[in-house]
Amino acid sequence: MAVDTQPAPAQLPGAAADSRPPDHRQxxxxxxxxxxxxxxxxxxxxxxxxxxxxxxIITSFKTRPDAAQTPLNLIPDPxxxxxxxxxxxxxxxxxxxxxxxxxxxxxxxxxxxxxxxGYALSRLDFPGRKIVFAVIVATLxxxxxxxxxxxxxxxxxxxxxNSFSGLIVPLAVDAFGIFLMKQFFDSIPKEMExxxxxxxxxxxxxxxxxxxxxxxPALIALTILSFQGSWNxxxxxxxxxxxDASLRTLPVTLAxxxxxxxxxxxxPLLMGASILTTVPVAIVFFTFQRYFxxxxxxxxxxx
Amino acid sequence: MNALRTKLTNTESVSGWTFMAPALAxxxxxxxAPILMALWVSFRDWNGLVPPGQSSFIGFDNYRAxxxxxxxxxxxxxxxxxxxxxxxxxVVPLQTAIAFxxxxxxxxxxxxxxxxxxxxxxxxxxxxxIAVSLIFLFLFQRNGAVNAFLGAFLxxxxxxxxxNANGVIHNVLAGVGVERPAVLADNSIMGLSLWQxxxxxxxxxxxxxxxxxxTTTGTLMLIFLAGLQNIPVEVEEAxxxxxxxxxxxxxRVTLPMMKPTLFFVLTIGIIGTWQVFDQIFAISAGGPQxxxxxxxxxxxxxxxxxxxxxxxxxxxxxxxxxxxxxTLVQRRIVSPDEQ
Numbered sequence: 001m002a003v004d005t006q007p008a009p010a011q012l013p014g015a016a017a018d019s020r021p022p023d024h025r026q027x028x029x030x031x032x033x034x035x036x037x038x039x040x041x042x043x044x045x046x047x048x049x050x051x052x053x054x055x056x057i058i059t060s061f062k063t064r065p066d067a068a069q070t071p072l073n074l075i076p077d078p079x080x081x082x083x084x085x086x087x088x089x090x091x092x093x094x095x096x097x098x099x100x101x102x103x104x105x106x107x108x109x110x111x112x113x114x115x116x117x118g119y120a121l122s123r124l125d126f127p128g129r130k131i132v133f134a135v136i137v138a139t140l141x142x143x144x145x146x147x148x149x150x151x152x153x154x155x156x157x158x159x160x161x162n163s164f165s166g167l168i169v170p171l172a173v174d175a176f177g178i179f180l181m182k183q184f185f186d187s188i189p190k191e192m193e194x195x196x197x198x199x200x201x202x203x204x205x206x207x208x209x210x211x212x213x214x215x216x217p218a219l220i221a222l223t224i225l226s227f228q229g230s231w232n233x234x235x236x237x238x239x240x241x242x243x244d245a246s247l248r249t250l251p252v253t254l255a256x257x258x259x260x261x262x263x264x265x266x267x268p269l270l271m272g273a274s275i276l277t278t279v280p281v282a283i284v285f286f287t288f289q290r291y292f293x294x295x296x297x298x299x300x301x302x303x
Numbered sequence: 304m305n306a307l308r309t310k311l312t313n314t315e316s317v318s319g320w321t322f323m324a325p326a327l328a329x330x331x332x333x334x335x336a337p338i339l340m341a342l343w344v345s346f347r348d349w350n351g352l353v354p355p356g357q358s359s360f361i362g363f364d365n366y367r368a369x370x371x372x373x374x375x376x377x378x379x380x381x382x383x384x385x386x387x388x389x390x391x392x393x394v395v396p397l398q399t400a401i402a403f404x405x406x407x408x409x410x411x412x413x414x415x416x417x418x419x420x421x422x423x424x425x426x427x428x429x430x431x432x433i434a435v436s437l438i439f440l441f442l443f444q445r446n447g448a449v450n451a452f453l454g455a456f457l458x459x460x461x462x463x464x465x466x467n468a469n470g471v472i473h474n475v476l477a478g479v480g481v482e483r484p485a486v487l488a489d490n491s492i493m494g495l496s497l498w499q500x501x502x503x504x505x506x507x508x509x510x511x512x513x514x515x516x517x518t519t520t521g522t523l524m525l526i527f528l529a530g531l532q533n534i535p536v537e538v539e540e541a542x543x544x545x546x547x548x549x550x551x552x553x554x555r556v557t558l559p560m561m562k563p564t565l566f567f568v569l570t571i572g573i574i575g576t577w578q579v580f581d582q583i584f585a586i587s588a589g590g591p592q593x594x595x596x597x598x599x600x601x602x603x604x605x606x607x608x609x610x611x612x613x614x615x616x617x618x619x620x621x622x623x624x625x626x627x628x629x630t631l632v633q634r635r636i637v638s639p640d641e642q
Contacts, residue, residue, distance in 0.1 A: 031413070038414045045405060046423040049521065053426075055448060056438045071447050117326035126319025132327065139334050143578050143626060145599040146619045149344065149606050150337030153355060173329030203318040232431040234581045239607065251433040255585045258437055267441050274434035285429050289422060 053278070060084070060272030067267040083268035092273055094246055095253040099231060102167045102249060106230040107223055109172030114222060115215065117173075118181025119207055123193070133182070139175040144235055152239045162244040167237055171230055177222050184218035185211070221291045228281050250277045345616035352610060365617035373494055376614065379593065379601060380621075381493035387577060387597045389504040390512055395572040398516045398523055402568070405520070406527035407557070421528070425521035432518065436585035439514045440465065449510075464510040468592040470502025471509055505594030511582050519575065523568050530564030531557070570630055577626050598622040 055074075059067050060083050062076040070077075087093070120126065121133050151170055152161070160166035192214070196206045212219070234251045241247035248256070254273055258265070340355075345365055349358035368376045409420050427435060442448045443464040450461045476482075487498040504512060534557070542556045558565075580599040583589060589596040589604065596604075598618055606615030 035413060038408055038411055041408055042405075042414070042416075042420045045401075046420055049427055049517070050423050052435075052438050052442055052448075052517075056441065059441065069446075071441065071444060072451055113326040113329065116322045120319045120322035124315045124319035124322065126316040126323070129319065132323060135335070136330065139330060141574075141627075142334065142338060143574070143619075143623060145578050145580055145602055146341060146623050147334065147337050148602060149612055149616050149619060150341040151333060152351070152606075153340055153344065153612075154333060154337050169329070170333035173326045173333075175330060175334070178326060203314060207322075228429050232429075232433075234431075234433055234584070238584075242607065251431050251581075254431075254437060255433045255581075258440070258585060259588070265440075270437045271441060274431075274437045277434045278430045281429050281431070282426075285426070286422075289418075 053275070056271040056275050060268050060275055062268050064266055064268060067271075071267075080268075083266070083272040086266070086269050087273060087276075090257055090269070091245065091248070091253060092250070092276075095248050095250045096276075098164075098167075098247055099249040099251075101164065102171075102237070103227055103231045105164075105168045106171045107226040109168070110174055110177045110226045111219060111222060113173050114177030115181045115212065115219065116207075117178045119185055119211060121178065121182045122185035123190070123211075124203070136175045136178055140179065148235055148239050151236070152242075155240055160240075162241050162247060164247070166240040167247065167249070170240070171233065171236060174226075174229075177226065180222060180225075181215070181218055184215060188214055217291065220288060224284055224288050224291055227284055231281055341616045341619060344613055345620050347613045349612045350610040351606060351612040355612075358613070361613070365614045366621070368614060369617055369621065370493070378494040379596065380598070380618065381495040382499075382593050383596045383598045383601045384493075385495065385500055385502070386504065386508055386593075386595060387579065390508060390515075390579060390597065391573060391576045393504060393509070393512045394515050394519075394576050395569065397512075398519050399565070399568055399572060401516070402520045402523035403527050403561075403565075406524045406531055407553075409524070410528060410531045421525065424524055427518050428521040430518075432581035433585050435518055436514065436582045439510070439517075440586055443510050462506065465507055465587070466591050467506035468590075468594045469506055470504065470594070471506065472501055472503030474506075475503075502594075505591070507587055507591060508595045511579075511586055511595060514582055514586075515576065515579065519572070523572070526568055527561070527564060530561050534560045566634070569633060573629050573633065574626055577622065577629070598625075 055072075058074055058076060059071065061079045061081070063078065063080050063082065066073070066077060117136075121129060121136075155161045155166045155170070160169070192210050193206050196210045197203075201209070232251060233249070234255065237247075237249040237252050238255075241252075250273075254270070254277060257273070258270060261270075344355060346360060346362060347355065347358045348361045348364070349355045368374065369380045370377065405420075405424060408414070409417055409424075444450075445461045445463060449464065450459075453459055454461070483498055487501065488496050490497050492500065538556060538560065539552075542552050547555065578599050579597050580603065583595050583597055583600045584603070587595040589600050599622065602615045602619045602622070604615075605611040605618065
């Protein structure tokens with residue numbers, strides 16, 4: 001993967017131009033103009049992508065009249081924590097708990113099941129392997145909305161509607177994760193596994209002691225994608241727990257909260273809750289950024 | 304030696320299936336079986352309240368109600384197709400073009416701070432669709448940030464974004480003096496007059512389209528960036544040595560080399576935009592006047608609000624077919640040589 005994941009090394013001014021002779025031949029004013037234009041466009045879009053979040057953070061510290069009348073003032077007047085205090089009354093702590101339980105369970109489930117399956121598809125020569133892999137690739141193409149009604153039906157038949165297991169189990173295996181792990185296992189050499197097998201290790205021992213440590217980068221990428229995907233998931237928790245308010249995840253509670261408010265929208269509360277919903281994913285994102293980038297890039301290059 | 308090999312092969316078969324079994328069981332029960340059940344349900348009159356086996360088999364009635372029989376079901380489905388078609392036509396080119404342009408600029412060697420800009424652009428993509436929908440709800444208020452920004456450049460009154468059913472193309476036509484010509488108003492397809500078909504997205508749908516573009520562009524930019532960085536340096540240099548101008552270089556070298564990535568980005572763009580649901584749910588719930596109703600939202604509304612699970616399943620299958628057809632057609636157009 002030729003993705004530039006390292007921060008650009010500190011360079012002396014002009015060093016970049018020296019490495020590219022044609023650029024050097026351009027007149028000075030053109031080089032300066034190109035930079036000004038380039039940075040101008042980049043900075044404008046950076047503002048477009050980041051400013052909404054900044055405004056949401058500021059708004060969450062405003063009073064309701066302040067947010068409604070001067071939505072663009074960058075300083076809350078007066079600053080207040082009342083939006084955050086109100087969150088207890090609309091069941092947000094409970095939703096946060098549900099979101100955490102579901103996200104952690106789904107992520108652990110995917111790590112274990114996807115890597116097992118990916119390993120089998122990459123390394124173990126079992127009858128039917130090609131068909132199984134083809135089926136898994138095919139399920140990648142099924143749109144989520146097509147699954148909404150039949151999943152509701154299956155969960156109902158299994159008695160899993162309105163339960164934690166119904167929120168977790170259907171998401172705990174995903175075809176994309178299996179695909180990602182298989183591709184990664186395909187890319188690492190087999191020698192160490194073969195050595196372990198000759199030394200008498202069982203297949204499961206080889207997998208857990210030799211292969212998994214080697215697969216750390218892929219496992220981290222999978223962790224992050226699963227964490228982000230299940231934390232943000234909206235449709236599945238919406239249909240899997242339709243009638244139990246104590247089993248709503250944060251996105252479901254947020255969306256329904258907005259619906260209940262109608263005209264008198266409490267924007268400080270909505271903005272505060274939106275920002276708090278964003279924080280966990282943001283922390284994971286900034287900590288493991290380069291794996292995020294690799295995961296997305298992998299999906300693109302392989303596609 | 305042969306005995307050992309057989310033994311190893313047997314262990315691999317057993318282990319292979321053992322390793323595979325839990326994941327496969329999960330996919331079978333919660334993805335593959337459901338698809339078949341959805342197909343089955345789409346031929347039944349199931350309301351979602353009784354066990355599905357107690358519903359009656361009604362053949363193609365659900366599909367007929369959506370496609371051929373005059374009535375509210377067909378009109379609503381036609382409206383949702385129209386809305387989603389404008390949504391796809393607007394969002395896919397816009398997000399692809401912006402993402403490509405940003406990737407090309409970020410990839411310029413004379414610019415620094417790559418990782419900062421990449422992070423800033425990608426950040427919206429990782430956040431909850433519902434959370435960013437609520438933030439946009441705030442931005443698109445009458446006295447909100449979007450109107451303030453537009454007002455700084457254009458002599459506009461504050462636009463009513465969130466409760467505005469006026470079609471954008473209707474607005475433009477009204478601006479040049481065209482009002483409901485009889486030939487368009489009197490002919491209809493699927494119960495919707497031609498005049499209604501050419502309305503364009505409503506202003507509210509346009510706001511949601513801008514939100515979708517804003518959210519997705521970062522991901523697509525990362526994919527383009529990975530593609531650009533996979534272009535061999537030799538190719539770049541050969542073209543420069545041959546004296547290609549930057550424009551020639553872009554159209555003759557970069558664009559052809561990026562064709563597979565472009566195809567991938569357009570494909571996931573189309574697949575994603577035909578399924579828009581979360582933003583509609585959070586912002587407009589299909590309104591105003593059904594102008595943000597989409598097939599995906601219709602599936603939810605019919606199935607879980609109006610107790611027409613059979614009809615909703617039929618909508619979801621037609622949507623599935625639409626997505627598959629678009630993907631195949633596009634594959635032919637974008638990369639005919641790869642057939």
